[in-house]
Amino acid sequence: MTALETVIGLEVHVELGTKTKIFCSCAVEFGAPPNSHVCPVCLGSPGALPVLNEQALALGIRAALALNCSVPAQSKFDRKNYFYPDSPKAYQISQYDEPIGQHGFIEIAVGGEKKRIGITRVHLEEDAGKLNHSPYGDVSFVDLNRVGIPLIEIVSEPDIRSAEEARLYLEEIRSIMQYCLVSECRMEEGSLRCDANISLRPVGQREFGTKTEIKNMNSFRNVQRGLEYEQERQTGILARGENIAQQTLRWDEATGTTLVMRSKEDAHDYRYFPDPDLPRIVLSAAYIDARRDEIPELPAQMRERFEREYGLPAYDAGVLTASRGLAEYFDQTAQRVRDPKSASNWIMGELLAYLKAAMLEIDEIHVTPFALADLIRLIEDGTISAKIAKTLLKDMLDSGKDAKTLIAEQGLIQISDEGELRAIALRVLAANPKTVDDYRAGKEKALGSLVGQMMKETRGKANPQIVNRVILELIAGGE
Amino acid sequence: MSLSRKDVLHVAALARLHVTDAEQEALAQELSRILAYAAQLNTLDLVASLAGVEVTSHMSVSSMVTRPDAPGESLPPEVVMANAPDAEEQQFRVPAVLEG
Numbered sequence: 001m002t003a004l005e006t007v008i009g010l011e012v013h014v015e016l017g018t019k020t021k022i023f024c025s026c027a028v029e030f031g032a033p034p035n036s037h038v039c040p041v042c043l044g045s046p047g048a049l050p051v052l053n054e055q056a057l058a059l060g061i062r063a064a065l066a067l068n069c070s071v072p073a074q075s076k077f078d079r080k081n082y083f084y085p086d087s088p089k090a091y092q093i094s095q096y097d098e099p100i101g102q103h104g105f106i107e108i109a110v111g112g113e114k115k116r117i118g119i120t121r122v123h124l125e126e127d128a129g130k131l132n133h134s135p136y137g138d139v140s141f142v143d144l145n146r147v148g149i150p151l152i153e154i155v156s157e158p159d160i161r162s163a164e165e166a167r168l169y170l171e172e173i174r175s176i177m178q179y180c181l182v183s184e185c186r187m188e189e190g191s192l193r194c195d196a197n198i199s200l201r202p203v204g205q206r207e208f209g210t211k212t213e214i215k216n217m218n219s220f221r222n223v224q225r226g227l228e229y230e231q232e233r234q235t236g237i238l239a240r241g242e243n244i245a246q247q248t249l250r251w252d253e254a255t256g257t258t259l260v261m262r263s264k265e266d267a268h269d270y271r272y273f274p275d276p277d278l279p280r281i282v283l284s285a286a287y288i289d290a291r292r293d294e295i296p297e298l299p300a301q302m303r304e305r306f307e308r309e310y311g312l313p314a315y316d317a318g319v320l321t322a323s324r325g326l327a328e329y330f331d332q333t334a335q336r337v338r339d340p341k342s343a344s345n346w347i348m349g350e351l352l353a354y355l356k357a358a359m360l361e362i363d364e365i366h367v368t369p370f371a372l373a374d375l376i377r378l379i380e381d382g383t384i385s386a387k388i389a390k391t392l393l394k395d396m397l398d399s400g401k402d403a404k405t406l407i408a409e410q411g412l413i414q415i416s417d418e419g420e421l422r423a424i425a426l427r428v429l430a431a432n433p434k435t436v437d438d439y440r441a442g443k444e445k446a447l448g449s450l451v452g453q454m455m456k457e458t459r460g461k462a463n464p465q466i467v468n469r470v471i472l473e474l475i476a477g478g479e
Numbered sequence: 480m481s482l483s484r485k486d487v488l489h490v491a492a493l494a495r496l497h498v499t500d501a502e503q504e505a506l507a508q509e510l511s512r513i514l515a516y517a518a519q520l521n522t523l524d525l526v527a528s529l530a531g532v533e534v535t536s537h538m539s540v541s542s543m544v545t546r547p548d549a550p551g552e553s554l555p556p557e558v559v560m561a562n563a564p565d566a567e568e569q570q571f572r573v574p575a576v577l578e579g
Contacts, residue, residue: 018548025551034570038559039552055548076536083495085573098536131576141570144559269493274536282543 002202004238006231007209008160012173013151014183015127015191016059022126022150023050023093023278030189034143042147044089050277056124056150057100057281061291063152063182064101064122066298067173071288075100077124077278080270085142086128094153096272099123100281106176107300108168112314117169118157127151152182158197158208163227167220170194175299179324187219194223199244200234209234210244214258217251226251230258302327310340319348325362329369336373338380346376350393366400367393375403383407384414387460416463418470421454424462425470428453436475447471481511 020027024041040048064071078096104119127149132141154173160166174185174192185192199211212234217226229251234244249258297305299321306317306327321327330347334340351372355362375393378384384392384407395406407413415421428450429436439446447468454467484503487510491498498506556569565572 020548020550025546025549026553027550033556034568035556035559036569037553038556039554043554043559051544051546053548054545057545081493085571085576132570133575138575139572140574140576141567141572143570269489271493276537279543280535280537 004200004235005203005205006161006163007158007199007201007211008162008166008227009158009197010154010156010160010166010169011195011197012154012156012170013127013193014063014154014173014177014185016056016063016150016152017181017183018053018055018059018150020053021148022053022056022124023148024048026148028149029145030191032145034141035145037145038147042088042144044087050093050275052278052281053150058291058294059182060100060122060124060150060152061283061288062180062294063154063177064104065288065292066176066180066182066295067101067104067106067119067122067154069101069104069119069122071101071283071291072098073283073285073288074098075281077275077281078272079275080125080272082270084128085140086131086147088129088144088147092126092128093275093278094125094272095123100152106169106172108165108172109314109318110165110168115165117159117165120155120157122152122154125151125153163224163231166196166227167224170220170223172299175322175324179298180295190218193218196223196227198227198230198234200231200238209238210246212244212246212258213248215248215250215261218253222251222253225256226258229256233258296324299324299327302331306330306334310334310344312341312344316341316344316348319352320344323362329362332369333373333376336370337376339376342376342379343373346372346393350390354394354397365397367396371396371402378403378407382414382416382463384412385460385462385464388412388414412461414463415458415461416466418466421458421462421466421470422474424454424457425467425474428457429471429474439475482507482514 079091101122129144199209201209303317
């Protein structure tokens with residue numbers, strides 16, 4: 001059988017981080033009591049008039065520009081008509097043929113190679129209500145709080161070739177949105193949602209195969225798992241010489257399979273038409289430039305700069321730019337130390353482990369980048385050992401005190417005075433004649449044991465380099 | 480431009496309307512007449528008679544209107560639910576829906 005190529009396109013919905021809904025002044029609040037943030041506009045009451053939220057527009061334009069889209073001077077809202085209990089108006093206000101952004105792209109790194117994924121369009125729309133299904137399957141309950149929450153939909157070109165690429169693309173979209181302060185992108189709260197179209201075709205064929213659409217993949221892991229499953233399923237069908245049915249599928253996490261939601265026979269006809277209640281969006285060049293100026297250094301640029309400016313390995317740069325907060329934290333720390341790689345090691349090691357265990361975000365901890373840099377400089381100038389610094393960092397995170405204060409309080413300054421260390425070493429050697437003999441007999445490991453004794457004597461404060469040298473000198477001198 | 484009975488049935492299905500055989504025929508003729516009336520616009524010489532007027536999707540409102548992102552009052556939930564034919568625990572109760 002000819003080799004098959006996987007073709008994937010993603011539709012990503014991102015909730016915009018506004019205080020209020022897109023077309024009315026109802027507050028946006030996750031987890032509020034049902035139907036407590038609802039007004040006549042949300043309900044589609046006769047005579048209610050939607051008015052565009054200026055911040056939703058600004059965030060949408062900023063997002064489109066960050067995704068390298070061209071933003072036209074004019075666009076418009078359309079009504080997407082459908083009957084479903086999540087929409088009291090029986091239409092969703094969306095954008096059809098004149099979206100706010102088109103023809104963009106982002107770059108992802110696949111196996112060390114850069115790959116460009118095209119963005120077909122970015123459009124503004126309102127969210128629909130939430131349906132809660134009765135466990136008995138007899139009725140559903142409708143909560144309209146989510147109606148009118150501002151979203152952008154980001155539609156990719158069918159440029160994605162594997163489930164892994166799909167996950168990488170989605171992670172990059174999330175990073176960009178977070179860096180731009182467009183959205184918090186919490187998949188578990190639904191502020192980032194992803195639907196995927198997937199089809200297979202023989203390698204070299206231009207036409208696409210019949211596609212299926214997968215919905216309900218509510219985590220990065222499930223996006224990859226869902227697409228891997230569907231790729232396998234379609235491969236199996238084609239291998240048997242059968243045809244793929246064009247269907248909308250739902251990913252079921254519990255069983256790890258896709259289930260049919262609807263087939264093409266009842267494909268929707270949305271009868272889009274311009275929404276007469278909302279005037280056309282008209283943007284000046286100055287307005288668009290101002291939104292462009294709001295875009296900070298993006299994760300891809302930051303990764304590149306960390307590698308170039310600080311000489312970090314690509315892996316470190318990737319980990320440290322996972323969030324804007326972490327990237328800025330590293331940036332500020334690295335600027336203040338001699339060896340940026342040590343800043344990377346401390347943040348990726350001790351600090352991330354602490355954040356994970358304490359379930360905290362980087363901006364919620366006591367230790368500022370300045371304080372961490374101070375700690376690293378104390379190691380660099382030999383005031384404390386790396387081992388003591390580890391303990392100190394824990395104390396700093398717990399107490400909020402800086403390194404110098406804690407060192408003074410605990411008397412932790414490293415002993416680098418050679419005379420003092422020589423005196424201690426003489427005691428240690430005298431107390432361990434057998435170990436000294438072992439070393440002389442060629443047992444290299446015996447040296448480690450003597451150094452360990454020194455550290456014990458000094459409660460870890462001895463400068464390890466000097467200790468090593470002093471012990472070797474004394475053993476050599478005693479011969 | 481004229482509508483067939485098939486077109487009428489399609490539009491009726493989209494609107495969740497049941498139309499009888501007799502209504503199908505009547506609607507096909509009636510809707511065709513409405514379309515023909517609107518189609519008169521196609522006979523205008525747009526270039527000559529509307530010189531300088533840009534094609535638009537919107538007729539009356541020319542300038543964009545926005546509102547600040549400032550929270551206002553929502554309706555009290557009992558008012559939101561007042562017209563609900565069926566409700567439970569401050570939610571609208573509807574026949575079970577499978578999609579979504």
